[in-house]
Amino acid sequence: MNEKVNARRTRLVALILGLFVALSGCATAPRTNKRSEEPRYGGVLIYAKGKDATRLDPADINEAESATVTENIFNGLVRFKKDSTAIEPALATRWDVSEGGKTYTFYLREGVRFHDGTPFDARAVKLSFDRQAHPRPGQVFEYWANFFAPTVRDVTVLGPLAVRIRLKAPDATFLSNLAIASMAILSPAALAKWGVDVARHPVGTGAFRFVKWVPGERLVLEANPDYWDGRPYLDKLIFKPVSENAVRLLELEVGEVHGMDGINPDDVERIEANPELVFHSQAGLNVGYLALNNLKPPFHDARVRRAVAMAIDKPSLVRAFFANGKLGEGAVVPMPPTVWGYNRRLSDLPHDPAAARRLLAEAGYPHGFDMELWSLPVVRPYMPQGQRTAEAIQESLAQVGIRARITTYEWGTYLDKVGKGDHQAALIGWVGDFADPDNFLYTLLDAANARPGGSATNYSFYRGEAVHKLLTRARTTLDPLARARLYEKAQALIQHDMPMVPLFHAKQLAAFRTDIRGFSLHPTGTKYFERVWLAD
Amino acid sequence: MVQTLLRRLLLLVPILFGVTLVVFVAVRLVPGDPAQVMLGERARPETIAKLRTELGLDRPPILQFGAYVARVARGDLGRSITTGDAVSSEIARRFPATVELAVASLAIALLVGVPAGILAARRKGSWVDVLATSGALVGTSMPIFWLGLVLMLVFSAFLRLTPLSGRLDLALDVQAVTGFYLIDSLIARDPGAFASSARHLVLPALTLATVPMAVIARMTRAAMLEVLGADYVRAARAKGLAEHAVVWRHALRNALVPIVTVAGLQLGTLLSGAVLTETIFSWPGIGSLAMGAVFSRDFPLLQGCVLVFAASFVLVNLATDLLYPMIDPRLR
Numbered sequence: 001m002n003e004k005v006n007a008r009r010t011r012l013v014a015l016i017l018g019l020f021v022a023l024s025g026c027a028t029a030p031r032t033n034k035r036s037e038e039p040r041y042g043g044v045l046i047y048a049k050g051k052d053a054t055r056l057d058p059a060d061i062n063e064a065e066s067a068t069v070t071e072n073i074f075n076g077l078v079r080f081k082k083d084s085t086a087i088e089p090a091l092a093t094r095w096d097v098s099e100g101g102k103t104y105t106f107y108l109r110e111g112v113r114f115h116d117g118t119p120f121d122a123r124a125v126k127l128s129f130d131r132q133a134h135p136r137p138g139q140v141f142e143y144w145a146n147f148f149a150p151t152v153r154d155v156t157v158l159g160p161l162a163v164r165i166r167l168k169a170p171d172a173t174f175l176s177n178l179a180i181a182s183m184a185i186l187s188p189a190a191l192a193k194w195g196v197d198v199a200r201h202p203v204g205t206g207a208f209r210f211v212k213w214v215p216g217e218r219l220v221l222e223a224n225p226d227y228w229d230g231r232p233y234l235d236k237l238i239f240k241p242v243s244e245n246a247v248r249l250l251e252l253e254v255g256e257v258h259g260m261d262g263i264n265p266d267d268v269e270r271i272e273a274n275p276e277l278v279f280h281s282q283a284g285l286n287v288g289y290l291a292l293n294n295l296k297p298p299f300h301d302a303r304v305r306r307a308v309a310m311a312i313d314k315p316s317l318v319r320a321f322f323a324n325g326k327l328g329e330g331a332v333v334p335m336p337p338t339v340w341g342y343n344r345r346l347s348d349l350p351h352d353p354a355a356a357r358r359l360l361a362e363a364g365y366p367h368g369f370d371m372e373l374w375s376l377p378v379v380r381p382y383m384p385q386g387q388r389t390a391e392a393i394q395e396s397l398a399q400v401g402i403r404a405r406i407t408t409y410e411w412g413t414y415l416d417k418v419g420k421g422d423h424q425a426a427l428i429g430w431v432g433d434f435a436d437p438d439n440f441l442y443t444l445l446d447a448a449n450a451r452p453g454g455s456a457t458n459y460s461f462y463r464g465e466a467v468h469k470l471l472t473r474a475r476t477t478l479d480p481l482a483r484a485r486l487y488e489k490a491q492a493l494i495q496h497d498m499p500m501v502p503l504f505h506a507k508q509l510a511a512f513r514t515d516i517r518g519f520s521l522h523p524t525g526t527k528y529f530e531r532v533w534l535a536d
Numbered sequence: 537m538v539q540t541l542l543r544r545l546l547l548l549v550p551i552l553f554g555v556t557l558v559v560f561v562a563v564r565l566v567p568g569d570p571a572q573v574m575l576g577e578r579a580r581p582e583t584i585a586k587l588r589t590e591l592g593l594d595r596p597p598i599l600q601f602g603a604y605v606a607r608v609a610r611g612d613l614g615r616s617i618t619t620g621d622a623v624s625s626e627i628a629r630r631f632p633a634t635v636e637l638a639v640a641s642l643a644i645a646l647l648v649g650v651p652a653g654i655l656a657a658r659r660k661g662s663w664v665d666v667l668a669t670s671g672a673l674v675g676t677s678m679p680i681f682w683l684g685l686v687l688m689l690v691f692s693a694f695l696r697l698t699p700l701s702g703r704l705d706l707a708l709d710v711q712a713v714t715g716f717y718l719i720d721s722l723i724a725r726d727p728g729a730f731a732s733s734a735r736h737l738v739l740p741a742l743t744l745a746t747v748p749m750a751v752i753a754r755m756t757r758a759a760m761l762e763v764l765g766a767d768y769v770r771a772a773r774a775k776g777l778a779e780h781a782v783v784w785r786h787a788l789r790n791a792l793v794p795i796v797t798v799a800g801l802q803l804g805t806l807l808s809g810a811v812l813t814e815t816i817f818s819w820p821g822i823g824s825l826a827m828g829a830v831f832s833r834d835f836p837l838l839q840g841c842v843l844v845f846a847a848s849f850v851l852v853n854l855a856t857d858l859l860y861p862m863i864d865p866r867l868r
Contacts, residue, residue, distance in 0.1 A: 044707065055620055214712075215630070217820040247701055251700045
């Protein structure tokens with residue numbers, strides 16, 4: 001009798017528990033898809049960042065914390081599409097490219113005004129660019145110096161709404177470059193009024209107007225009601241710096257802020273388990289790789305390089321160092337798949353120690369060899385755990401008879417030595433400047449960037465003739481489709497030659513509360529808030 | 537009096553020179569070329585060279601130091617590498633927040649520490665004494681970082697009584713007049729902003745107050761014990777004075793000099809010791825500014841912050857010394 005009652009009770013408890021689990025299961029289902037609502041206007045969004053912006057002069061920015069802010073205040077002539085790295089019109093509605101690709105004529109959008117009321121015109125474009133081309137002493141406009149100074153000849157006003165930019169030589173990356181944050185157009189009136197202090201008084205044509213900046217505390221923007229691309233949904237957008245990762249997440253959890261980046265790897269599961277939060281992730285504009293010095297034996301032999309690539313157990317590296325793929329993914333070529341021109345037909349070489357040993361034997365190293373493996377002394381986005389990654393690779397290589405000795409140097413020295421080609425094999429990586437295949441493939445693998453003894457960015461010192469031809473031709477070809485085909489071909493050749501072993505693309509992460517709608521990460525890492533809205 | 541003041545102010549010069557030298561050397565002992573580190577792997581050699589020249593890193597260290605001292609002597613702390621702004625204006629923007637936090641912490645430390653010390657001294661050996669003494673021991677040995685996070689978890693995340701970080705609710709705004717939000721919100725007659733900035737101030741001030749609170753309690757207890765045994769206290773009691781009058785008017789008055797000394801020293805420590813607390817609570821003062829400067833290797837900014845820390849420490853001590861004669865006429 002008693003037993004029966006107990007059994008019944010147990011069943012009841014189980015049923016209640018089951019119901020509870022089922023209900024909480026419902027609660028964890030993504031709420032964003034439940035209702036298909038219309039975006040609504042209004043509301044204040046507070047976005048927590050790990051670091052405050054440093055300066056808001058878009059031309060003078062070289063870090064993402066500031067660019068995230070200025071990208072919402074300013075526009076350039078062209079911009080990246082919302083979901084890809086392809087280029088679309090912005091302040092220029094269309095453009096002509098002359099025969100030979102050396103002259104671009106931009107036709108500007110009519111009726112646009114800067115936030116201070118100044119009309120946007122060709123003069124503003126010329127002023128914004130000339131300021132960078134002719135900096136005052138002590139001023140360095142890094143992006144212009146690196147990407148435009150070598151190619152741009154001059155900027156001419158053709159009429160109120162037409163600008164001509166002449167290049168010294170055809171440059172297919174020009175439009176991509178023009179879309180980056182530092183090529184924003186500033187209000188000539190603000191430039192005249194503030195001078196150098198424009199870095200604290202940004203006036204653009206973008207979705208949000210600058211209101212106030214209390215360093216370390218808040219940076220306030222408000223909706224630009226006259227935005228040429230339609231008023232943003234939010235009334236206000238506030239950036240709040242919160243330096244501690246744990247505190248930032250707590251603020252998101254209790255609802256003091258609506259969104260954040262700079263997420264601790266260990267916190268990803270906690271965020272995903274929280275029904276009030278939405279976790280965003282996407283391949284970032286970066287690559288971590290193992291640079292094999294092609295000028296030094298035995299890595300001058302492609303068979304050895306392929307053997308190394310097949311010996312390394314990339315999937316388990318991703319599992320171990322990128323939270324099972326949540327924080328990063330394995331790289332097939334030294335360019336993230338979010339960049340246009342990525343060759344999707346390529347698949348990664350398999351992890352195959354037996355095949356690696358055969359290749360080594362074929363190359364004349366049946367018993368393997370000794371080598372030096374340089375490990376990263378610092379945490380970089382593309383390689384959060386350099387030393388342990390090196391140790392894991394060392395272990396993989398030992399399986400095929402390659403005896404690697406791990407060495408490292410202080411970061412400044414490391415970069416210097418790798419640039420000179422002192423290494424045999426070194427862990428290193430690249431964070432893209434702009435979303436063009438050229439910025440990855442040409443920078444990292446073209447013969448022009450492989451001058452040992454000087455300062456190279458092609459740390460593998462690879463000088464594949466065919467690849468060099470493809471990459472240089474792609475630089476001067478203006479048709480995007482033709483360029484994409486050239487890059488796809490180059491990637492196939494690169495994978496065959498395996499000058500370096502592409503390892504990872506770290507993901508960019510962000511988390512938002514569920515009542516924030518319309519946010520998506522952009523491949524370039526920029527956060528755009530103009531289409532973001534607050535649900536009740 | 538004026539002579540003493542002048543002599544002490546002159547003493548500031550060698551002290552600050554020493555601090556400048558130590559910081560200058562320490563900052564440069566960090567391995568690596570700051571220009572290379574700042575620009576990272578994308579840097580072209582021309583860019584690095586340009587930045588090195590701009591930072592003056594291509595000159596011999598002794599010349600760099602000479603130039604730096606000469607500029608500091610003129611009141612020019614240089615320009616921040618990251619923001620491009622004058623270091624002095626960066627610091628001026630952030631300093632009020634640190635002072636507000638430090639003063640609030642000192643107030644908490646005094647309001648709790650002094651009564652606790654007196655109580656412990658009066659009931660020496662009782663459970664009150666044991667509680668106060670062991671509390672003080674825990675207070676001095678507690679890691680600030682840990683304490684801040686625990687307070688945050690309990691009062692902000694769990695009880696939702698206080699905000700997690702910052703100085704003011706971001707929906708509110710006050711016009712900066714003095715830079716002290718408590719005062720500015722009063723000037724603006726905005727009770728909401730006053731309440732919000734007070735709520736934001738509580739946890740960081742409490743966190744920062746633990747160590748000085750403990751030190752002051754211990755000091756008060758010791759000073760009071762000494763005084764309570766003195767003849768005049770016995771005399772006061774003998775003539776039938778009420779106990780609270782004996783303790784508060786006669787005894788405390790005489791115990792005050794060492795207490796003020798300690799409190800002064802603690803205020804100096806608070807101003808410069810706010811680095812961790814400000815970092816945890818995202819308090820926009822010079823503590824978090826200095827921390828950011830360390831991470832971004834912003835040498836001029838870091839040097840400026842440390843100089844300001846040192847100067848405020850010395851000046852507060854000077855002010856404390858000037859207070860003595862007012863408390864104790866024998867020192868006039």
